[in-house]
Amino acid sequence: MPTFVMPAPRKAPSGPAITVIGLRKSYGKKTVLDGIDLTIPTGTVFALLGPNGAGKTTTVEILSTLVGADGGQAQIAGHDLATDPDGVRSAIGVTGQFAALDDLLTAEENLLLMADLLRLPRAQGRARARELLQLFDIAEAAGKRAAAFSGGMRRRLDLAMTLVGDPQVIFLDEPTTGLDPRSRRTMWDTVRGLVARGTTVFLTTQYLEEADQLADRIAVLDGGRIVAEGSPDELKSRIPGSHVRLRFADPAGYARACAAFPRAGRDEENLALRIAGDAGLDALRAVIDRLDAAGVPAADFSVHTPDLDDVFLALTGTATTSRLATEETPR
Template identity: 65%
Template sequence: MTDLAIAAYGLRKSYGDKTVLDGVDLAVPQGTVFSLLGPNGAGKTTVVKILSTLVAPDPGTGPIHIGGHDLAADPRSVRAAIGVTGQFSAVDGLITGEENMLLMADLHHLGKRERRRVSTELLERFDLTEAAKKPASTYSGGMKRRLDIAMTLVGNPRIIFLDEPTTGLDPRSRHTMWRIIRELVAEGATVFLTTQYLEEADELADRIAVLHDGRIAAQGTAEELKRIVPGGHVRLRFTDPAAYRSALAALRDAARDDEALALQLPSDGSQRELRAVLDRLDSAGIEADELTVHTPDLDDVFFALTDATTATSATTATTATHQTEETAR
């Protein structure tokens, strides 16, 4: 458990008759980005609130350790180790960006000289120096989000919860946020990220978990998750009908599209499988005019895992993670 920034077992939470979390296990190594995906209402924010001490889990929840501290026995130490940027900005629009930073420094009980130094450094780091004296209400959405995260970092937390930090931002602002997140992790921080953008999780996360119906449907690296979804294939297209017919005879297991003069073979996109297809074509003296490889992306994974009829197929992706968690216990 010493190598885990976050270790939580059997997270449970209900509101009345609605079960939001039904035994969620999470193990997040230090110095990594862990991304929690799920449809709206899946319980992602509830997980963040429990792990950041804002909401108490239900009885029956197993032990929770954040930064090596027992959440139930020592919530104050947990709060000292973490920073939280929620879905909705904590920025006060009636005061300036600099005043927001100084207010946060006061809440962390920093001395006068220290709070000024920390505020100045963070405003500069997040490219907010020129706007520091302006009311935060005049900031763009991206600027407000950067200020929000800068405020989160005032206490130098080693574990940072970012709950959908880029929702509503334009592509340039999103990429700026990605750069900031990478820098934080490079400096040794652990980032727990919830997001609705699958590209974001694919781009940033070392490990990803998909939350569905109160449970983890699957978790692993992006590549591990992609491999559990069928649908990968190689598509060969021909312009010469004779070459197409020859290929069809050589690749009898291929699905055919006579109108497009195209063949499609199942494939995981690996170099080995691609070479095998090309070797079969070479042996028959056939050359395709176009070859494309399709492998499932996180969109395919997300839709498959959040479809109740297919979610059970995800168990193969979770085996390694469960073994890691058992070792951590």
């Protein structure tokens, strides 16, 4: 896996990188965004999650000046979205769901084309192209047409094109869709390197592990509204579901354990109990003490805590809200 070495850190501007107040968008009678508010600090990764059709891509399209909003206000890198769209465009880069490459051009030619579109001086554009080819480990393929690239190389080249203008804010709309695990992790390393030098990344993704790995803060969009926002750990802490799972070697031991934990969730087929709690050391000690008091040895146990999948399902209305109703809390 290549090691990415980013250029020197940029001087961080004062204030948030992105501020959004009351953003609204409808298509006909369908309300896509119903007054969302966001504040995204400079030099962080912000992830916007939500089910398909929730408005994630619409949010990116509005903030990147591709689509007009019906209402609300937004500032990106100090530029007002409504009154200074050119200033916004000069400060951002956008990588969409699909690589925006010219397959008839080589990797280097794609980068030089972007430099020309950004009106960089010729020498600066060539130097920037060489730098990015090295940075994304595609220098050896600089003379190959993009049509011959693998999925991972295409996404790396696509992101390299986004960086030609050295943007302060980058919008990544599902950037690792279709990539294999190795290519996905390479992209994660690239994003971390960008943020380390002060770039702000606005990420939409369907991969909850990706948001958990990268994001400093996450917002969940559902029904056109932000239904929750916080760090990954903060969001996971809001969702009940931490539990200890105990399995027993024989029906007799299982029966005694059921008597010791009368409100625990039961798995008769596997002779297992699910005992709700915070899964901390005190809770585990309480479970073990009660087993010892009942004289019941457990064949094995495991500790489970909510992850972002649980958060996503609960907040977007598809979780089973009664799943803990019959579970015992250790005392």
